[in-house]
Amino acid sequence: MLYLVATPIGNLGDMSFRAIEVLKSVDLIASEDSRHSSILLNHYEISKPQTALNNYNERKVAPKLIERMKRGETIALISDAGTPGISDPGYLLVRLALDEGIDVQAIPGPSAGVMALTISGLPMHSYLFKGFPPVKEGPRKRFLAMDAESGHTMVFYESPYRLLAFLDNALEVFGDRRAALANDLTKKFEKVLRGNLSEIKEWVQEEKIRGEYVICIEGLSKDELRKQKD
Missing domain, CATH: 3.30.950.10 (Tetrapyrrole methylase, C-terminal domain)
Structure with missing residues (x-):
């Protein structure tokens, strides 16, 4: 399972309850920059391992994440701010996941x-x-x-x-x-x-x-x- 989780674009109070629940439930969070996303995750006491997925490494990292999801792991993709994939990394991961029959769900939020x-x-x-x-x-x-x-x-x-x-x-x-x-x-x-x-x-x-x-x-x-x- 792959979740695309929208995160605040400035005000941490805009994080949805559902987004917090999903991030607390997944096996891994793929983030654009762990230093940036850790501020958000720490604020909501979300303790999950992170891996970097950004414009520079998406082609290399995305196939590895696909293999993990095929083994049954759940992964959430977040960007530094806003909705993943919108002028941010994520398209390739979503495309590969769909091609492999992996369920993809969007958790809506700020844009x-x-x-x-x-x-x-x-x-x-x-x-x-x-x-x-x-x-x-x-x-x-x-x-x-x-x-x-x-x-x-x-x-x-x-x-x-x-x-x-x-x-x-x-x-x-x-x-x-x-x-x-x-x-x-x-x-x-x-x-x-x-x-x-x-x-x-x-x-x-x-x-x-x-x-x-x-x-x-x-x-x-x-x-x-x-x-x-x-």
């Missing part, structure tokens, strides 16, 4: 992208989760242009080191659309900035930025989509 979208003030009836864009400018602009004529709200993650470059490219590709920028969600100094991309860019230029950001950008309106068809 920074969904939370940012729900408080963005942008349309939520349909959206595209895009995750982290490419690091280099050329591929990043092509990545953004893929959905420039979409009617869906787009949700991106970005690091503080590339946030300004991302906003420059977004303005160039999308124009000055409505957007929302979220940081430190669920934490004491949670911040959500809503406005046009140019306004958000101006704020970023003036502020000290840190931590990862979620950027939500509005898609084309129904009228704009209609004009495309005409």
Whole structure:
């Protein structure tokens, strides 16, 4: 059995009772970084062995975890924050488990992208989760242009080191659309900035930025989509 257990994105109080129960019941916890996850596990008095599964070792570690589950062990996968596999390691392990007929269950919980979208003030009836864009400018602009004529709200993650470059490219590709920028969600100094991309860019230029950001950008309106068809 493989459990995908969502963990808090900042506030430890967001850990669900079911998630705690599952983590206390499994044989092994596969975590992105044991130093980080140990803070959470110690807080809830969860004493289980951990093994590292991250972007650097997933191809090597995942098959070994599959063999353990085939022998009857139960394993929980957690990421540093949020839902495993969403812009985090986990896809390969899930795919291999399903291919081997291993039961996979998700224990729902926090997701920074969904939370940012729900408080963005942008349309939520349909959206595209895009995750982290490419690091280099050329591929990043092509990545953004893929959905420039979409009617869906787009949700991106970005690091503080590339946030300004991302906003420059977004303005160039999308124009000055409505957007929302979220940081430190669920934490004491949670911040959500809503406005046009140019306004958000101006704020970023003036502020000290840190931590990862979620950027939500509005898609084309129904009228704009209609004009495309005409």
